[in-house]
Amino acid sequence: MRITAHPRARWTAAIGTAALAAAALAGCSADGGAEPATGDGGAAALTAVDVIAPADPGGGWDQTARALSAALTDEGLVDSAPVTNIGGAGGTVGLASLATETDAATLMVTGSVMVGAVETNASENRIEDMTPIARLTEEPLVIVVPDASEFESIDDLVDAIVDRGPEITVTGGSAGGIDNILAGQLLVAAGVDAADVPSTLNYIPNSGGGEALTMLLGGTAQVGISGVGEFAESVESGDLRALGVSSAEPALALPDAPTLQDEGIDIDLTNWRGLLAPGGISAEEEQQLVDLVTQLAESPAWAEAVEANGWTDAFQAGEEFQAFLDVDIAQTQETLRTIGLTS
Template sequence: MTDDAQTTRLRRTLLIGAVGLTAVALAACSSSTGGGSGSGDGAPGAITTLDVIAPADPGGGWDQTARAVSAALTGDDLVDSAPVTNIGGAGGTVGLASLATETDSTTLMVTGSVMVGAVETNASENRIEDMTPIARLTEEPLVIVVPASSEFESVQDVVDAIEEDGPQVTVTGGSAGGIDHILAGQLLIEGGMDSADVPTSLNYIANSGGGEALTMLLGGTAMVGISGVGEFAESVQSGDLRALAVSSEEPAIALPDVPTLQDEGIDLAITNWRGLLAPGGISDEERQALVDVVTEMHGSSAWTEAVETNGWTDAFLTGDELQTFLEEDIARTQETLQTIGLTS
């Protein structure tokens, strides 16, 4: 064999070896990234992107929750991105209808007490029970507020005025049949009004987001407001609104000097819970992957800070306990709505 032939053969052998090593390296790289579905740390099958739906317009509690979830997920590098989409309307049931058509197992939607009531009052074809519950995250007291110049000095003043003047007293809050509306009705009953008179006496103006209710109160087109503490706290602290009472058994963290309804002699305590749903029909493995990443988020410093900043109360729940809680809350809401005349 000539020197030229030996050289050619050697080059061919080295080339084949290099191709083989490249193939091995590419296979290893593909395996370590999970074929494109892995997380930033290379964990196979981990979630890289989560789409978060806020089923309300910007500015309200659901929007705040959705953006806090997004920030905590990305801030602690649990996912690469978590864009938020607002789909407002009908107490969250428009967003619920959108989620019902979703097939992507990496979509989460904020839910809560408001949606439980809105499903009933809107006779929604899509129900929370048809979706996949992932976690209950927080609960928050509600606060009853009036403009700073209001003549009402107490919650009982509001009840007495509605009993005397009926629809002339305008009350605004979240969606019809939601937790704000339920509190308004129960407030009248516990304040002494006959439940049969509530539907004709209570002039409740529903809004898609907390920002609209605030505009109505500051603009003088509503006399009383009910919403989560987090939505009105800043305006109370600035002096634009005056808080009459909070709905929890204990004072609210964000408004520690505001009395509870029980302090005011009204035996009533209601809190607004919020959580996360995924589309119905996803697999057990997909559901568990979502539960796992949300559980990690719940333990993150970013989420802890968000809960404290917004004055929420941690109420984390998953699994069978969450399922039981949902069933009981839905049944209790159905009964309450019938009692105060919002549903038949």
């Protein structure tokens, strides 16, 4: 197997000094052909990876990136896994950075939000141009309001948006992302024509859960939509109230919050998160990243992180993840057209 040199020396061959000396003395194999020194199994070993969170600190992508970094190093799978935040435009700024990355040992968090943002931002860089490594988790979304809000139920909220339109401010992730999609689906389910959704819904995108919380508590926004892990602590503290979660079953992190289906709204929507590597890496490099993340997914440290954040394990890797991604992109494109966010 070929071992490729990389700019930041992320890969070290698992070959001992004695083996190298023996290979140099032998010079060739028994049948006369050159025989590369490959150690046990022939693969290079990753010693470090760079992790990109394509959002500002405080949101779900940042939480995922830091949990990933901690688990990788705690389990000794790599020596270091520094996290870099590159926020903006629903992750498409981070995606553009990944498109120019020359170090194959780079993992960027991705997910449903980015799939939608690529479409609504008409991003020049697309997820399909990168290397899919794995889907890690999924979690439902939660719709929250400040504790003192006038809205006591999801029906109260939807009726107010239908009647009062842009007077009601809703904040969530990037325009066209899964939070925006859920808000649009709520209005369509209430009978709003898809063509009227953009003018009826006053949606203020934010770059992470921390910003959304500041807007909600500061009165800049009246309603927030995000993954349950981002708002669970504020709901438990009493600063926010959960009007509904988007999954068919109660959310692990907010078991007392009603589901939208409990409230008579036929929506079942979950937010997945996964990992991409730069496009154009070799098959060997891709496989090593898949193997590394597969080891991570099977580790106790990662299981603890998934439980602590209220996520659901949804691990898929390699070709299985690629197939899922193809379907998700196509479905998101159709959904965005259906709720009037793209043409």
